[in-house]
Amino acid sequence: MATVVPFCGIxxxxxxxxxxxxxxxxxxxxxxxxxxxARKPRSFLRVTRPEVNLPDGVDAHSLxxxxxxxxxxxxxLAAGTLTQDAEPCFYLYVxxxxxxxQAGLMALxxxxxxxxxLIKRHELTRPDKEQDRVDHINTMDAQTGLVFLxxxxxNNTVRxxxxxxxxxxxxxxxxxDDGVTHxxxxxxxxxxxxxxxxxxxxxxxxxxxGHHRSAAASRVAAERDNAGSSGLFLAGIFPDREMRILAYNxxxxxLNGHTPAAFLEAVSAHFVVTPSSAPSPxxxxxxxxYLDGTWYGLTAKPGVTPDDPVGSLDVxxxxxxxxxxxxxxxxxxxxxxxxxxxxxxxTEALQRAVDAGKGVAFSLxxxxxxxxxxxxDADMLMPPKSTWFEPKLRGGVLLHRLIDGA
Numbered sequence: 001m002a003t004v005v006p007f008c009g010i011x012x013x014x015x016x017x018x019x020x021x022x023x024x025x026x027x028x029x030x031x032x033x034x035x036x037x038a039r040k041p042r043s044f045l046r047v048t049r050p051e052v053n054l055p056d057g058v059d060a061h062s063l064x065x066x067x068x069x070x071x072x073x074x075x076x077l078a079a080g081t082l083t084q085d086a087e088p089c090f091y092l093y094v095x096x097x098x099x100x101x102q103a104g105l106m107a108l109x110x111x112x113x114x115x116x117x118l119i120k121r122h123e124l125t126r127p128d129k130e131q132d133r134v135d136h137i138n139t140m141d142a143q144t145g146l147v148f149l150x151x152x153x154x155n156n157t158v159r160x161x162x163x164x165x166x167x168x169x170x171x172x173x174x175x176x177d178d179g180v181t182h183x184x185x186x187x188x189x190x191x192x193x194x195x196x197x198x199x200x201x202x203x204x205x206x207x208x209x210g211h212h213r214s215a216a217a218s219r220v221a222a223e224r225d226n227a228g229s230s231g232l233f234l235a236g237i238f239p240d241r242e243m244r245i246l247a248y249n250x251x252x253x254x255l256n257g258h259t260p261a262a263f264l265e266a267v268s269a270h271f272v273v274t275p276s277s278a279p280s281p282x283x284x285x286x287x288x289x290y291l292d293g294t295w296y297g298l299t300a301k302p303g304v305t306p307d308d309p310v311g312s313l314d315v316x317x318x319x320x321x322x323x324x325x326x327x328x329x330x331x332x333x334x335x336x337x338x339x340x341x342x343x344x345x346x347t348e349a350l351q352r353a354v355d356a357g358k359g360v361a362f363s364l365x366x367x368x369x370x371x372x373x374x375x376x377d378a379d380m381l382m383p384p385k386s387t388w389f390e391p392k393l394r395g396g397v398l399l400h401r402l403i404d405g406a
Contacts, residue, residue: 001118001199001200001201001202001203001204002109002110002113002118002119002199002202002204002205003109003110003113003199004090004105004107004108004109004195004196004199004235004237005088005107005108005109005110005196005232006088006089006090006107006108006187006192006196007088007089007107007108007229007232007400008084008085008086008087008088008089009084009085009089009091009106009398009399009400010077010082010083010084010085010142010398010399010400010401011082011083011084011085011091011171011184011397011398011399012044012081012082012083012172012396012397013080013081013082013083014171014172015172016042016081017171017172017174017184018172018174019040019041019042019043020042020043020044020076020081020082020396021044021174021176021182021394021395021396021397022036022040022043022044022045022048022394022395022396023036023045023392023394023395024048024145024392024393024394024395025045025048025049025145025395027392028045028049030049030051030052030060033045033049033051033052034052037052037053042076042081043396044144044395044396045395046069046072047069047072047073047076047140047144047395047396048069048144048145048395048396050065050066050068050069050072051065051068053068053069053072054068061132061135063135063139066135066136066139066140067139069136069139069140069144070139070140070141073140073142073144082396082399084401085186087188088192089186089187089188089192090105090106090107090165090187090191090192090195090196091105091106091107091184091185091186091187091398092104092105092106092162092165092166092168092184092185092187093106093182093183093184093185093236093393093397093398094166094170094182094183094184094185095180095181095182095183095391095393096180096181097178097179097180097181097244097390097391098179100242100244101242102238102239102242102243102244102391103162103165103166103238103239103242104149104236104237104238104239104393105162105165105195105199105236105237105238106146106184106234106235106236106237106397106398107235107237108229108232108233108234108235108400109147109149109205109232109233109235109237110231110232111217111218111221111222111226111231111232111233112231113205114214114217114218114233115218117379118204118205119149119204119205119206119207119214120204120205120206120207120376120377120379121206121207121211121214121376122206122207122372122375122376122380122381122382123207123211123381123382123384123386124211124333124381124384125211125212125215126212126333129212130212130215130216130219131216132212133212133213133215133216134216134219134220134223136216137216137217137220137402138220138223141401141402141403142399142400142401142402142403143213143217143233143234143399143400143402144395144396144399145210145213145234145395146210146213146234146235146236146393146397146398147207147209147210147213147214147217147233147234147235147236148207148208148209148210148235148236148238148389148393149205149206149207149208149210149235149236149237149238150205150206150208150237150238150239150240150243150369150372150373151202151204151205151206151237151239151240152202152203152204152240152373153239153240153241153242155198155201155202157198157201158198158199158201158202158239159239160198161191161194161195161198162195162239164191164194165185165187165191165195166185168185168186168187169185170183170184170185171184171185171186172184176394178391180391182394182397184397184398199237204377205235205237206372206373206376207376208238208243208369208372208387208389209387209389213233214233217233218233220402221233224402228402228403229400229402230402232400233400234398234399234400236393240369240370240373243369243389244389244390244391245366245367245368245369245372245387245388245389245390246342246343246344246366246388246389246390247280247342247343247363247364247365247366247367247388248315248340248341248342248343248364248366248367248385248386248387248388249340249341249342249343249347249350249361249362249363249364250318250323250338250339250340250341250361250362250364250385251338251339251340251341251350251353251354251359251360251361251362252323252327252329252337252338252359252360252361253337253338253339253357253359254337254357254358254359255327255359255360256326256327256328258326260291260292263291263326263360264291264296266326267289267298267322267326270300270301270304270321270322271287271298271299271300271301271304271321272298272299272300272301273289273296273297273298274296274297274299275294275295275296275297276288276295276296276297277295278295278297279295279347279350279351279363280347280363280365281297281363281364281365282365283365284314284365284368285299285300285305285314285365286298286299286314286365287299287314287318287362287363287364287365288347288362288363288364289360289361289362289363290347290350290351290354290360290361290362290363291354291360291361292358293355300317300321304317304321305317308380309371309374309375309377309378309380310375310378310380310381310382310383313367313371313375313382313383313386314364314365314367315364315367315382315383315385315386316382316383318362318364319332319383322362323338327360332383332384332385333384337359339353340384340385341353341361342388342390343366343388343390344388344390347363350362350363366387366388367382367386367387372386372387
């Protein structure tokens with residue numbers, strides 16, 4: 001079992017939370033980040049996207065940019081915009097969107113548990129992105145972004161402890177521009193022990209999102225020989241039944257030399273292809289394709305879909321039967337001809353991209369949390385960009401500083 005650890009969290013002053021919390025650093029362009037900071041000068045993007053404080057053209061991933069972020073973090077602490085709890089606590093981060101609520105325990109997890117596989121992963125990391133997070137953590141002496149973890153919500157003791165935590169009054173409640181209501185509850189006193197003991201019944205934790213952050217935390221711990229609290233990393237731990245995953249769609253800029261008619265014929269070798277008025281598939285095992293101004297429904301022919309946790313995923317079938325053999329997308333992690341569009345942006349974004357570039361787009365049914373857990377349990381890896389979690393966990397809600405004790 002993985003261990004959860006209370007800590008002296010750094011968080012926004014209650015009356016400033018609405019001005020501080022910000023979208024995660026990796027879902028915004030530089031222009032979008034600059035626009036937010038122009039409207040909200042206390043935005044935590046000044047720490048996670050520090051190029052917004054510097055002239056245009058500065059490398060957003062440079063040590064100079066991260067040094068600027070460290071300066072902003074230190075300034076926020078000095079000014080009291082961010083404050084640190086004097087005693088170790090747990091925290092409950094509650095988000096409500098479109099009538100659905102997810103509540104996660106904010107805690108520290110051990111990099112040793114991650115290294116030992118007690119915290120299971122389902123994606124490979126890219127060395128450049130992993131190094132970027134290592135540089136950021138080392139420069140900040142802090143983990144400013146959490147690792148999004150989940151667990152199978154089957155234990156009544158854990159449920160009861162989480163439910164009791166949710167009855168406490170939030171330190172702050174903020175509704176952001178995207179219609180998501182965020183709340184942070186500080187958990188102290190005897191409930192810390194109740195939660196810590198309850199989570200010993202959870203057999204495994206799973207990385208839902210944040211593979212690069214968790215891998216980077218492990219590397220930083222090794223570099224620092226686990227000094228101070230470097231052997232711990234910040235996590236938000238949410239029950240699987242509350243998780244919401246949207247589709248992660250694909251756009252390819254060209255047809256790899258095919259005409260639209262020839263491409264349709266090639267796709268028909270493995271799929272039944274019919275014109276469709278619905279741009280989103282209704283269930284697993286169905287795909288939608290936008291080509292030459294028309295939406296098509298795709299249904300796999302018998303024997304096309306393998307019977308294994310990874311090969312049976314809709315994203316894997318698409319990759320193995322269309323993207324690689326027909327469109328030449330052998331490595332979707334690095335190929336510049338493919339882009340990934342989160343389901344939150346809608347299918348209209350797919351149509352616009354294809355109409356402008358005359359390539360092809362694919363609309364998928366969302367990967368299920370049950371599929372993610374099955375892949376991780378099998379020690380297998382999902383194709384890149386298989387899941388789009390919504391709502392996104394905001395930056396600046398809580399952070400863990402490595403120079404302080406756990």
